[in-house]
Amino acid sequence: xxxxxxxxxxxxxxxxxxxxxxxxxxxxxxxxxxxxxxxxxxxxxxxxxxxxxxxxxxxxxxxxxxxxxxxxxxxxxxxxxxxxxxxxxxxxxxxxxxxxxxxxxxxxxxxxxxxxxxxxxxxxxxxxxxxxxxxxxxxxxxxxxxxxxxxxxxxxxxxxxxxxxxxxxxxxxxxxxxxxxxxxxxxxxxxxxxxxxxxxxxxxxxxxxxxxxxxxxxxxxxxxxxxxxxxxxxxxxxxxxxxxxxxxxxxxxxxxxxxxxxxxxxxxxxxxxxxxxxxxxxxxxxxxxxxxxxxxxxxxxxxxxxxxxxxxxxxxxxxxxxxx
Numbered sequence: 537x538x539x540x541x542x543x544x545x546x547x548x549x550x551x552x553x554x555x556x557x558x559x560x561x562x563x564x565x566x567x568x569x570x571x572x573x574x575x576x577x578x579x580x581x582x583x584x585x586x587x588x589x590x591x592x593x594x595x596x597x598x599x600x601x602x603x604x605x606x607x608x609x610x611x612x613x614x615x616x617x618x619x620x621x622x623x624x625x626x627x628x629x630x631x632x633x634x635x636x637x638x639x640x641x642x643x644x645x646x647x648x649x650x651x652x653x654x655x656x657x658x659x660x661x662x663x664x665x666x667x668x669x670x671x672x673x674x675x676x677x678x679x680x681x682x683x684x685x686x687x688x689x690x691x692x693x694x695x696x697x698x699x700x701x702x703x704x705x706x707x708x709x710x711x712x713x714x715x716x717x718x719x720x721x722x723x724x725x726x727x728x729x730x731x732x733x734x735x736x737x738x739x740x741x742x743x744x745x746x747x748x749x750x751x752x753x754x755x756x757x758x759x760x761x762x763x764x765x766x767x768x769x770x771x772x773x774x775x776x777x778x779x780x781x782x783x784x785x786x787x788x789x790x791x792x793x794x795x796x797x798x799x800x801x802x803x804x805x806x807x808x809x810x811x812x813x814x815x816x817x818x819x820x821x822x823x824x825x826x827x828x829x830x831x832x833x834x835x836x837x838x839x840x841x842x843x844x845x846x847x848x849x850x851x852x853x854x855x856x857x858x859x860x
Contacts, residue, residue: 542821543849543852546603549687550681551819552681554691556609556692557590560586561586563584563647563648566582567579567655579655591691591808593809594808595627598816600627602816606681608633608635616642627846633677637666643662666702671701674702675702682709682715687815690706700725717732718734720736726763731769732770734773735771736810756782771783771824775807791828793829810832834851
């Protein structure tokens with residue numbers, strides 16, 4: 537199937553996204569001197585902006601590609617929760633699956649940027665696991681939406697939402713319903729993701745999952761093959777930063793796609809973009825080679841701008857035409 541036909545299948549896909557939702561705040565300014573109080577720059581704030589981060593960024597990217605997205609996660613009852621809901625609504629993400637928990641803050645990352653350089657990041661969060669009552673509520677909602685969904689995308693940032701019991705239940709429900717699960721993992725516990733269709737670690741995460749070195753492409757080839765062999769039926773896509781991405785499966789030799797050359801301003805959220813594009817492309821009928829190439833193009837757009845970026849279907853079409 538050619539890319540034009542694949543792109544026609546993007547709009548209207550129904551995708552469920554589960555994961556740790558984050559509010560990304562940005563303080564933009566200029567720094568021209570050091571503080572007399574401490575050896576740190578003084579930043580004169582000029583403006584602020586906010587974007588959905590974490591699983592919210594994955595959901596925003598899917599929506600920008602034309603999907604109908606239902607997002608499931610946990611937020612607080614603070615002002616940041618309202619800001620995050622508003623930011624997601626701007627991107628067209630359906631947020632009724634966000635559960636408010638008054639006992640925890642909305643996960644928020646505030647970045648101070650001066651002259652395109654990040655000076656400092658301040659995090660507000662708790663990583664305590666959600667309660668079993670919330671797990672039950674999420675699972676009930678997922679079951680309600682699952683029948684009409686084409687796929688489930690899981691974005692794990694280890695902030696406490698994706699408990700082992702929730703992951704096991706959701707992956708099991710998806711399997712019984714014949715729905716593919718695309719997951720971005722976090723941490724060293726491989727058992728949490730058994731049964732997913734695609735696992736998308738970066739090099740650091742691959743090393744944690746396998747206990748093997750994964751700092752070079754040669755090491756990734758060994759560790760990725762090992763991981764694929766240990767997860768029957770699961771494809772493993774390892775993102776390798778400036779060296780592109782490599783796909784592993786139990787029955788096929790590794791497949792590598794080189795990155796699209798771009799000036800790098802900010803890698804924040806690039807992994808979310810890759811996960812969203814691959815999930816959309818594969819669900820639309822693309823080959824792995826096509827999906828990876830599209831993801832590489834989209835990641836190139838994301839790293840060329842400051843902050844999390846939702847790459848649109850229009851932008852992806854233009855780049856695909858240029859490289860056709």
